[in-house]
Amino acid sequence: MRFTFNWLKRHLETDWDIYQIAQKLTTLGLEVDDFCDPKVMFRNFKLARIEHVEQHPNADKLKLCVVADAHGKKWRIICGAGNVHKGLTGILALPGAIIPRSGDVLSHSKIRGVESEGMLCSYDELSMPSDGNDGIIDLGPDINLSMSVGDALGFDGGILDVSITPNRGDCFSLKGIARDLAAAGVGKFVVPDDISSKSSFEFPLHINYEKSDACSCYAPVIAFRVIRGIKNGQSPDWLRSLFRAVGMNSISSVVDLANLWLMDSGRPLHVYDLNKINGQLTIRFAKNKEKFFDIKGQEYVLHQDMLVAADEKNVLCLLGVMGGSRTACDENTTDILLESGLFDPIFVSRTGTFLDITSDSRTRFERGIDRDSCVAGLETVTRAIIDVCGGTASNICIVGTHPKVDRSIQLTKEKLDSLSGYEIDWSTAKKILLKLGLKELSSSGEVSTFLVPSWRSDLGIEEDLIEEILRITGYDNVPEKKIDTQLEGDNTILQQENTLMAIKRLLASCGLSEVVSYSFIKSTYADAFKEKKKVIQLLNSISEDLSTMRPSLIPGLILAAIRSLNYGQSHVELCESGNVFYGACMQETHIAGLRAGDFQDRSWIQSHRKINVFDAKSDLMTALGYFGISEKDVTIKQEAPSYYHPSRSGTVYLGKKKIGHFGELHPKINKLFAVSEIVACFELIIENCDVSPNNIPYNHKVFPKINRDFSFIFDSSVAIGPILASIYKIDKKIVKADVFDSFELENARKSIGIAVTLDAVDRTLTEDEAQVISERIIKFVEEAGGELRKK
């Protein structure tokens, strides 16, 4: 809502200035987005008249003007506008002026070698609608040069721009805003006079109003009136200047007056050119696929639960939402039909949403207008139109009936005090409600029942009244009251969250930097990672790049990696935790990591290598370490989803549960993302890592361990991991089995050096015992396909 301060003052007698009002509005919940004091805004601006015009010596399109203010002070100005002429009175900006459009401070300048001491402004430069006037502002010959710039431009005490919350339909009007301010002690609310125009002739049109339930539900009452013999043309200067100041476009007198009233009282009206209506007017539901052309001629295809006003040929108006072009008023309009209806908020909202039409009318109906304003609105606009455009009015024709929805709400002091948390004076509280227009129906002790006024459809329950009282008293006046601290409750979810955070810190200690990626990705990326699962798509995504719920965290990590690799990083290491989505309604929490390119920075101290599958495996095992899971607790299978390199990837099982994957990425993925560097990734499925802590016996005495190394020859195809895992099972005293050496031999065979550590934990192991275990290890490995190398 953008309006002038003096317009507001027509509804509010107050001595507060615009600054005080702006501050008060914000504390009332009517947030002031912007306000301007013309005295400040137009500092260094003046009204000036062009006294002399001549050609710029060095530029064809520029004019050299001499302008003078009311005191005869003169300036030399260079101006390039087409409408420059002697005698024009415009707005002169002098050095130091801040030009509203650009925010720049004007200074002396030389244009093509000639000094210009200021600038004659256009409406556009002042951030005002130009109404098609491209040139400099021409205030007309009758303007008094000694007027202030603000007054000359219709700023009328200043401009306020207030954003209205969706519940406050009543404050989409000057009247509503004034009422709120008055209730908060800012002066006196001016109650408008009742207006009625005498009817000069019988309402001439036949209105068909389908008396179906739906019709009376969506449009319970509509009032009509015809005015004949008007002269519709450009609006008077005061109205155009007001509209320009608040940024509204002036169309024609009748339309502007209807819009003025809409702003003033929040009551939307529609004006039809009576002579363009073919026959009778019918209020009915649209036919399926029926067409409607809005005021700008844009076509809409309607469907059958939209309510329209139609003549015998066409749909003329989408009731409560938008008027049509077929009966639009123009300069030839002489007779008009005014329509002032009550339309259901949900119905208007649904129609507007479906057709994607926003309008001042929709905004107000959606939020709830004054239910009793149909006739009063019609009367006020009739008077305004007759005053400006002449003409005579018919009687008012009303179809439907005014719904009686007297809503009363009980308020108890007990609830008021309890919800607000402090004691509010009961009579003060009641006075606030009365000032807002509520009526006290009954009262007994500290319980009162109030009748809600017709314009406050947002008030329905006791809490609403409490909000009104707190709002008007000022939220600032509510004291702060401590809550007691209690420490109990089930913090399982916090522990899960802490687990994720701890693992990410662990991974960061290994060099992986955490990123946060969008939960949605490009559908081709999602398809490459969905495996056999169904991906979830957005029906109304912002772009194709953000259209599909990610079935894996890896695509997001690759995209993040690309942002580093493409800018000269030779390697990148990332991790992320978050949900992945697929199937019917599946949401799974994963942690994933990615390394690409070099293994660390190249350095003089170590040989340079690329990352590989084992870097990913190490990262995954490090993460699993948080749960106390080590390699000997899991089974690793040479298998993985298809986005991994088929023979350089693995899946980790904890018992039968799949807990993660690791591996180098499949080249097809590199190709899809256009990544040339080698990429190795892992994914960890958090939910499946549910392990109870294992209770390894502890002995504080330390005994010497015995280390034994064995060298075996295997066929290259033999998987070593399961053999190591089985070695642990040979004897409890085998506390470590690891590969210390591995190299390929001829004939598809490989040499594997296995180091085993033996520890009895509670005593020193004897050589004989170690020998027995060693022999069992050799026997087992030989059965598994190994051949002990002779020294």
Next chain:
Amino acid sequence: MSELDKLLASCLFEIASCDDLQKLDQIRGAVFGKNGKITDMLKGLKDLSAAEKREVGAKINAVKDSVNGHLNAKAVELEIKQQEKRLASEFIDVTMPTPPRPNGTIHPLTKVMEEVAGIMSSYGFVLADGPDIESEYYNFTTLNMPDHHPARTMHDTFYTNMCADEHGRKLLRTHTSPVQTHAMLAHKPPFRFFAMGRVFRSDYDATHTPMFNQVECIMVDKDVSFANLKWFIADFLKNFFSAPNLSVRFRPSFFPFTEPSAEVDMNYEIKDGKVVFGSGDKWLEIGGAGMVHPNVLRYGNVDPSVYQGFAFGFGLERMTSLKYGVPDLRDYFESNERWRNRFGFNYVAR
């Protein structure tokens, strides 16, 4: 000069002029070895009388001890010299660059979530959670936004291609508030919950990303009041921003799920080009709050005639940006190396 004296003098001379451990060993051999000079002299004692034996033997022993002492001292001296020489030869240029060590960073949002969880827990609030893909019922209806409520259009909602069920169409939650309902349904009042996580709205420009994170908080009991809400938010923000003097301003506003509703501002000023919270008279919006609407309590199976409560929701990116000076919202989700190095946290930072 006796022969013995001569021997001693020549030995001491040789030892003193020796500059090598090996040579020193040769000297030792020449004196004390199998055919060494002193060994020979000692052998010659057997031919002497008892009295001479005692006298000569004592002299030889004195020379022996003296030579031995000098040999040992020289050996220590030479060993030190030798080690010094070796160490000098082991010179390394320690000004060479430090070898790389892994050094990953934690995303600032994660850090802030940890901080928020810490503060919330200290007041006895329990973390609750809910799915990112919600139904219309939980995202809107239970939060007092019935069908065609204008507020539904304010949330530019992403809908999915999943089949609708008895709870309506499936969508990406537009706020963390549905967690309130899930948590209320799963517990008996009184309770204190908070939730953190991703929310989604169809908006993308310099100040909006289609995904962002919220923290949500709800406290329900028989006498929880608006005054409690004011204290709690102020205390929470004072803790979070480490600004004990922070002032918090409540402005009336509208949310379908709270009544009364408020927008929350905190004060700040700009000192030496830096934002300082808790001083000055400029105000900055931080989030929305209010008393839980009775309908929301009913949907959570809580009797509003017995219980009342407060709730609030703040944007985590906004809190992070304000606290740690992260400039552009989009970088949170499209970070590059430089951003991570500048705004990420070391993995031990708490």
